[in-house]
Amino acid sequence: QVQLVESGGGVVQPGRSLRLSCAASGFTFSSYGMHWVRQAPGKGLEWVAVISYDGSNKYYADSVKGRFTISRDNSKNTLYLQMNSLRAEDTAVYYCAKDGAGGDGYNLWGQGTLVTVSS
């Protein structure tokens, strides 16, 4: 079954860290760039970060640069997002998403995991 399953969300205090995981199955994970996208409660979508298929290239949104790190383990078919120095404004549902094979667009998304930053 082709799917992405996120985990690792929860409630965390401001300034603390959290690591999200995204387990991929049903496709050749090591062939695709992968992204994190987030959505604050009641708000629109915000792109967070991307990692190339082999992990050699990474880009970040300005809002998370220097605090978040995207990584992947192709041997485990898993994508990660290490989130440090968390702020209240990082509260959101975090989705992982897969690059499309035929062009620009995410043709596979996870179900999302909620991160709440609160004291």
Place this chain on the structure above:
Amino acid sequence: AIQLTQSPSSLSASVGDRVTITCRASQGISSALAWYQQKPGKAPKLLIYDASSLESGVPSRFSGSGSGTDFTLTISSLQPEDFATYYCQQFNNYPLTFGGGTKVEIK
């Protein structure tokens, strides 16, 4: 960063109506644009990629057009299952960006 401005931010329409949503980029992005549909509590779903290519399995009543800075998503005959929020996203430059969304509601 490239800004994407969607309009309208919301609209009310009836089943069977033709609906058009626009997305304007702050600078040219060629055809590097995707459209998504999102329903409450669910992940977005890809509708259109490369500005005008219909994703496999998406009904043909959805279509996309445009290049450069101006893009449109058209639903030719609105169906009950189409009431949702729609987003555009540009892939031309990092950081990637999304439009603010258009909520399509039942009239």
